[in-house]
Amino acid sequence: MSPRRLALASALLALTLTSTAFAQGLVPTDFFNAPIDSSAPSAIEANTLTFDSVNNIITASGDVVLSQSGYTLTGQNLVYNRATGNLKFVGDVTILDPSGNLAEMVDLDVTGGMKQAFINSLTITSYDGARITADSVDYDAALRTLMEKATYAPCGDCIDDAGRRIGWSVNASRITYNAEDGSLALEQPTLSILGIPVAWLPYLWLPDTSANTVANVRTPIYDYSEKTGHTLVVPYAAYSSRWTDIILTPTFMSRQGFLLGAEWLQRFDNGSFQIKASGLYQFDQSAFSFTEAKRDWRGAVQMSGEFTPIEDWTVGWSYVAFTDAAYLPDYRLTTAKSSVNQVYATHLTDDTFFDVRLQHFNLLGDVTAASQGQQGKALPVVRFEHVEELGPEAGRIEISGRLLGVHRDLDSSTTTPNGTPYTFGYAGNKQHLNLQAGWQRQFIGSGGFVATPYLGGRGDVAYYDGTSAALPGATTLWSATPIAAMDVRFPMAANDGSTVHLIEPIGQLVYRGSNTTAVGITNDDAQSFVFDDTNLFSYNRFSGGDRQETGLRANVGGRYQANFADGGYFEVIAGQSFQLAGSNAFAAADPAQTGVGAGMSATASYAVLGAYASFSEGLTLGGKLQVDTATPQITRTGLGVGYAKAGYAATVDYGFLAANASVGTLKDQHEIGGTITIPVAEYWSLSSNASWDLAGNSWLQVGGGVTYDDGYLVIGANANRTGPTHSSPDATTVTATFRIKAPAGLNLGYQGAVPLTLPGF
Numbered sequence: 001m002s003p004r005r006l007a008l009a010s011a012l013l014a015l016t017l018t019s020t021a022f023a024q025g026l027v028p029t030d031f032f033n034a035p036i037d038s039s040a041p042s043a044i045e046a047n048t049l050t051f052d053s054v055n056n057i058i059t060a061s062g063d064v065v066l067s068q069s070g071y072t073l074t075g076q077n078l079v080y081n082r083a084t085g086n087l088k089f090v091g092d093v094t095i096l097d098p099s100g101n102l103a104e105m106v107d108l109d110v111t112g113g114m115k116q117a118f119i120n121s122l123t124i125t126s127y128d129g130a131r132i133t134a135d136s137v138d139y140d141a142a143l144r145t146l147m148e149k150a151t152y153a154p155c156g157d158c159i160d161d162a163g164r165r166i167g168w169s170v171n172a173s174r175i176t177y178n179a180e181d182g183s184l185a186l187e188q189p190t191l192s193i194l195g196i197p198v199a200w201l202p203y204l205w206l207p208d209t210s211a212n213t214v215a216n217v218r219t220p221i222y223d224y225s226e227k228t229g230h231t232l233v234v235p236y237a238a239y240s241s242r243w244t245d246i247i248l249t250p251t252f253m254s255r256q257g258f259l260l261g262a263e264w265l266q267r268f269d270n271g272s273f274q275i276k277a278s279g280l281y282q283f284d285q286s287a288f289s290f291t292e293a294k295r296d297w298r299g300a301v302q303m304s305g306e307f308t309p310i311e312d313w314t315v316g317w318s319y320v321a322f323t324d325a326a327y328l329p330d331y332r333l334t335t336a337k338s339s340v341n342q343v344y345a346t347h348l349t350d351d352t353f354f355d356v357r358l359q360h361f362n363l364l365g366d367v368t369a370a371s372q373g374q375q376g377k378a379l380p381v382v383r384f385e386h387v388e389e390l391g392p393e394a395g396r397i398e399i400s401g402r403l404l405g406v407h408r409d410l411d412s413s414t415t416t417p418n419g420t421p422y423t424f425g426y427a428g429n430k431q432h433l434n435l436q437a438g439w440q441r442q443f444i445g446s447g448g449f450v451a452t453p454y455l456g457g458r459g460d461v462a463y464y465d466g467t468s469a470a471l472p473g474a475t476t477l478w479s480a481t482p483i484a485a486m487d488v489r490f491p492m493a494a495n496d497g498s499t500v501h502l503i504e505p506i507g508q509l510v511y512r513g514s515n516t517t518a519v520g521i522t523n524d525d526a527q528s529f530v531f532d533d534t535n536l537f538s539y540n541r542f543s544g545g546d547r548q549e550t551g552l553r554a555n556v557g558g559r560y561q562a563n564f565a566d567g568g569y570f571e572v573i574a575g576q577s578f579q580l581a582g583s584n585a586f587a588a589a590d591p592a593q594t595g596v597g598a599g600m601s602a603t604a605s606y607a608v609l610g611a612y613a614s615f616s617e618g619l620t621l622g623g624k625l626q627v628d629t630a631t632p633q634i635t636r637t638g639l640g641v642g643y644a645k646a647g648y649a650a651t652v653d654y655g656f657l658a659a660n661a662s663v664g665t666l667k668d669q670h671e672i673g674g675t676i677t678i679p680v681a682e683y684w685s686l687s688s689n690a691s692w693d694l695a696g697n698s699w700l701q702v703g704g705g706v707t708y709d710d711g712y713l714v715i716g717a718n719a720n721r722t723g724p725t726h727s728s729p730d731a732t733t734v735t736a737t738f739r740i741k742a743p744a745g746l747n748l749g750y751q752g753a754v755p756l757t758l759p760g761f
Helices: 019-023 112-120 211-215 743-747
Strands: 042-045 048-052 057-068 071-081 087-096 102-110 131-141 144-153 168-178 183-187 190-193 196-200 203-206 221-225 229-233 236-240 244-253 257-268 271-281 297-307 313-322 340-348 352-361 377-391 395-408 412-415 421-425 428-440 450-464 475-489 492-495 499-512 551-564 569-581 607-616 619-628 633-645 648-657 669-681 684-693 698-709 713-722 732-740
Touching: 071 102, 131 168, 203 236, 669 698
Parallel strands: none
Antiparallel strands: 042 057, 048 057, 057 071, 071 087, 087 102, 131 144, 144 168, 168 183, 168 190, 183 203, 190 196, 221 229, 221 732, 229 244, 236 244, 244 257, 257 271, 271 297, 297 313, 313 340, 340 352, 352 377, 377 395, 395 428, 412 421, 428 450, 450 475, 475 499, 492 499, 499 551, 551 569, 569 607, 607 619, 619 633, 633 648, 648 669, 669 684, 684 698, 698 713, 713 732
């Protein structure tokens, strides 16, 4: 068969010249006569690709480029009539042949190999950069594309500049692309890693090709722990469609045998629900020290769902049932949503928030069924917040309310090793309703002086039925708290041409006209408190509604910030709080020990400081400091340094907590830890981590691993060993990581600052 040729329009008259003309050299012998190989690589580029389902016409528009075998055709509109088979450039066209000859014309009919190149080059590039190619493409609807013997490759040809295979791709007998929602349906897909086929499925549906969707594709997992031994998880999609996923998860363990998991995910236009079940017959019960874990059969059922029935409203639920509370963490199964059985409804708009829930909290881990009775149930918890803007000169009104009902079967109490008692809740039933409303407005004076007054009040009513023998009996409490506050600031800025400096003195007076701090009778939701720079200028520092601050308090301090021309910065926030009059809520006794040792019980609080900086690209520093000014001594410190650049990464964290017998800390606590990551070859890196208990003179944890990451594919292995003073002492874990990423996944790695965790805060 003679090679196919490009048939040009009549405007290209030179090709009709006689052989005599060629002999005379009027036209070069290689003038637009190079053969076109229809099997050669081809490409088409255009700004838009549209399909007219009525007239059966496909149009590529805007900067259209069609190339194959060295020929390059450019124009603004390329029209393909599927009914007649005609392919035509409409309007101005240019042709560049392999020898560099250029022809310009108006309108051009394309035939032969170049026409076939266009039809076979109708590839789809999704919004996130992924590319889909196919042997043939068809359109059975305006928004649906069918591709036979197709390939989906987020990495293009998946070969880097050095000629190495990278990333992953999927070959399928058919790919159906829905342009309306961006979804993909793949029939008989085969997954290839670094160009090597490794897995096959009968069917796979993806809602889109975004990083989140690709990350959620189930992949095999290898793990090792002393309780389960070597573990291999091999997920299998038994059925998958736009609406439904049924996934089986067989898990093989060298010490515990075979665990089977199954998951049903059902999607609807306005939400979805998920049901998961798993179980096994244990081979070796002696691997577990917890009594309730020593049984033949163990398992769990987990379910959750969330829907948006009408605009601005979300309803949902989550529920878990298990043979024992340690099953999920023992077998490293997901505990997300498993710590709370609940039903809820939420309403959210720009100015209003309303949320109602019925909640039963589960303790997970080595917790007996009897101990679960100590955990409270929120029956119900209702929250409401509304903000009403009164106008540019009138300020705003803020209204909030909460109803908390708590049921507990047993008193929830524990004793620390040194004998300090903690009681976190009492048996029986409690209801607590609080409402708060306030007005505030910001006034800006000359020179930048800013004053923000606040006027409001809070009302509480609480009832406890007195079930617990540890309390005197049934109690009803009513309280009203007028609130007035003034926040004044005087920000001063200076610019020396390269650095912008901001100095901002801050002063607050906060009056809460009540001596009742335990407004909820029992404290069920305000048990966490650490005084630091983040709540230095707060009007009420308790984490929940069962406790409130009282009396008159002054908060004094300031902020300094420097922003450098190269993008670096330095910021310090520091100050102290003073009880001026009335009862000090932090000095009141609390069975949960809330606020004890936090540095707020005396007239003058501890002084607190937070400092954060980045002086060069990739380097971040942070620190928090708490100082008892009466002694004086440092009571709490957290320091962190992070660096990430050009594949190198390192962090160092230090935490210190001074001894405080009132909370059961008899010795100073010092901990230091660090991580380091070093690139050792293209795409490959080694990492290690270690932490040391300075006070106990013992190591806490040590580990390391190796990772391959080319931006589309992550493969790694890590091992960790804990020390004798760790919360999980003398435990060894080995984990293998395998993850595929969409093009957007290239943005998931560290760029710039490294997040800092400050121990002790």
